[in-house]
Amino acid sequence: MRYDVVIIGAGVSGIAAGIRLAHFGKKTLILERHYRVGGLNSFYRAGGYDLDVGLHAITNYDEKWPKSAPMARLLRRLRIRKEELGLFPQRSSRIAFPGVNIDFTNNYKTFVANASAIFKGQERGLLKLALMAEELYRDGYRTDITSAREVLSGVITEPLLVEMILCPLMYYGNPEEDDMDYAQFALMFKSIFIEGFARPRQGVRPILDLLVRRFEQGGGRLRLRSGVKRVQVENGSVAGVILDDGERIECDVILSSAGLLETVMICPESKPADMDIKPGRMSFAESISILDRPAAEMGVESTIIFYNDSEKLVYRKSEEPVDVRSGVICVPGNFLYDEPIKNDMIRFTNIANPDYWENVDDAEYEAMKELWRNKALDVAGDLLADSFNLRELMERMVFTDTFTPRTLHRFTGHINGAVYGSPVKIRDGRTAVDNLYICGTDQGFLGIIGAMIGGVEMANYGFGAGVAG
């Protein structure tokens, strides 16, 4: 059996690319090593509960659904109606630094009003940032400006506000340490502050089911438990793949969503000669706790809280097993659903050190997870004491599961469990091998919506032009 296209990895970007290729009439096969689809946005079952791996919220949610907005354009390409996603908007989220909270909603005006009430004279700068983000989205990706911090400090004159703006954007999609690529910053700024957060009531699974259904209806084939061991190259071009069990599959084109370095590992010929590819260093530890009652009843009003315990955000690989100084708390029950969610829960995310968690002794692993989780909650509890009583909330937790960079590496194949991939991004997906393209995280499109946009763009780029010409 010969395929037009083989897609490596059934993450969101891979499946989205597959749907699009099916539209183009290409015979497409998706190969996934894991027994489940979703990749970095998958789900799992623990303690009898369905838990999402990556999803806190879906970004780019624009209540008015303007047709030119990223979400609307994307759904159109996938021929998915917005109702099919079943999204519900957030209530309101909080950026909490010592003594200063900024609450924001899916209306950018709220953010501007709340931030400029605290930081006098910053209103113009905040409005300008929004204009700049819209401009970048309209005019396309640019590589001439690289430092988000530099741009920000030219527009916002309060250093603390700069840190507070960066906190959610870095946590939700920065593969770099300390600073952030300006284009990435602007896209994230638009997708989080100007557009906003939403979530399907049952989490990520219905969206994955919808994508897979659409792909298979279009004639695509998906194989789980089918890892690719080697990409075969003949005369500088793709010839096929060899699976973990030795099976060989021939194809004309490969889209790899495995990651850039991860792709080079299964296809050394694909490494661009002049490129020094570093693995990503940013990974996270995350705890999900099931609550015996809604968090809102315990005084947690926010949908998502981004916190930092000092005036300067340190966003870099943690020296300690877990960097407890900053983090994200997500309350899936605090989206504005039509009916309450099945299980009330709360998620805690912190930067973690991949080396430590990869190498920690098996016998100590569980105890260390609990130790560091408690350390993180101590810091968060003190910092957020004016918002709610975290210690009281902890007594309402009936089940907790924690995953670390080790878990992320094992199930997604991403080196270091680097959820945002390598700091080196290849926007056009090209590699040194003809007809082998990168798609997904290392193409620079992050988050569920970003991943889908990346997959669609890659399919359009590789094959849309072919159809046209």
Place this chain on the structure above:
Amino acid sequence: MTGEGIRQAIIEIIKEIVPDEDLSGIDPEKPLRDQIDLDSMDFLDIVMELRKKYRVEVQEKDYGELATMNSTINYLLPKMESL
């Protein structure tokens, strides 16, 4: 296929691509883009569907022919008559 058949085929394709648009009152002489919200990628999708469903090739230099419903039908008629 007749001109009317081609018109229906085009409407079916546009419906698949932009299911939320109302296509009942399209003026065949006016540009499609002025009447329904189609971007350049949508036009690419129309071309792609024509190829997939009817094995009709629309060359890139001819994209302008797809401006109005009538110009589209006139352009496609010689290619689709025999279907």
